[in-house]
Amino acid sequence: MNNFEYIKQNIAEINKRITLACEKSVRRAEEIKLLLVTKTVSPDKISYAIGCGYPLIGENKVQEVRDKYAALEKIPHETHFIGHLQTNKIKDLLRYNVSLIQSLDRIDLAQKLQSRLETDNRSMNVLVQVNTSLEESKFGIGPEKALGFVKEVSKLKNIKVKGLMTIGKLTDNEDEVRACFRLLKNLKNEIVAEGIEGVCMDELSMGMSGDLEIAVEEGATMIRVGSAIFGERQY
Numbered sequence: 366m367n368n369f370e371y372i373k374q375n376i377a378e379i380n381k382r383i384t385l386a387c388e389k390s391v392r393r394a395e396e397i398k399l400l401l402v403t404k405t406v407s408p409d410k411i412s413y414a415i416g417c418g419y420p421l422i423g424e425n426k427v428q429e430v431r432d433k434y435a436a437l438e439k440i441p442h443e444t445h446f447i448g449h450l451q452t453n454k455i456k457d458l459l460r461y462n463v464s465l466i467q468s469l470d471r472i473d474l475a476q477k478l479q480s481r482l483e484t485d486n487r488s489m490n491v492l493v494q495v496n497t498s499l500e501e502s503k504f505g506i507g508p509e510k511a512l513g514f515v516k517e518v519s520k521l522k523n524i525k526v527k528g529l530m531t532i533g534k535l536t537d538n539e540d541e542v543r544a545c546f547r548l549l550k551n552l553k554n555e556i557v558a559e560g561i562e563g564v565c566m567d568e569l570s571m572g573m574s575g576d577l578e579i580a581v582e583e584g585a586t587m588i589r590v591g592s593a594i595f596g597e598r599q600y
């Protein structure tokens with residue numbers, strides 16, 4: 366017997382928070398997918414969480430995707446890549462059945478990804494990561510460049526753009542966090558209005574353990590939650 370019961374309880378807490386945020390913003394909880402951020406989390410805990418009915422997980426390092434692959438292979442689930450992707454790791458990442466890369470943020474990365482996908486004769490779903498907080502330390506394309514970037518990526522035929530992703534500003538100032546999420550939503554609307562061929566903007570991935578309510582209120586379709594479910598990460 367393991368004692369991973371706390372994981373189930375934490376997921377229930379997250380669902381309560383989603384529900385309350387939905388009530389405030391007149392949304393339905395079914396509109397919001399919960400992605401479990403499993404970085405640094407062991408495969409036994411991940412399997413348990415998936416078994417609670419949450420088959421969508423996110424990893425931010427290619428090495429962790431690789432290390433956990435065999436242990437999770439037989440458990441039906443879906444893996445998203447949510448971290449900074451180095452071009453020299455693309456080939457390796459594509460070995461591991463990742464269904465969506467949420468962190469596409471540079472044209473050289475997009476071109477190298479396209480080239481690899483062509484070689485493998487397959488396609489890949491992506492979200493474009495936008496640096497809405499304008500913090501130097503964050504990855505993501507600048508908001509003013511997002512539309513042009515999506516247009517460029519739309520020409521790469523093996524890459525399917527499905528929406529946008531952002532990390533809200535890390536601050537206690539709720540208005541500043543909200544401004545990040547609102548900016549992402551506005552960018553989405555701008556891109557939709559352009560009607561770019563082959564580009565879908567259905568997914569808005571925003572909100573984490575500390576700010577998911579704000580993200581839900583601002584229109585998130587997917588929230589990415591790690592520490593509030595699995596506990597503080599130990600590196």
Ligand SMILES: *Cc1c(COP(=O)(O)O)cnc(C)c1O
Pocket residue numbers: 402404425447448532573574575589590591592593
């Ligand atoms: C770690 C991480 C999260 C989850 O953060 P928590 O605060 O632990 O919920 C979400 N998104 C990305 C891109 C991350 O790297």
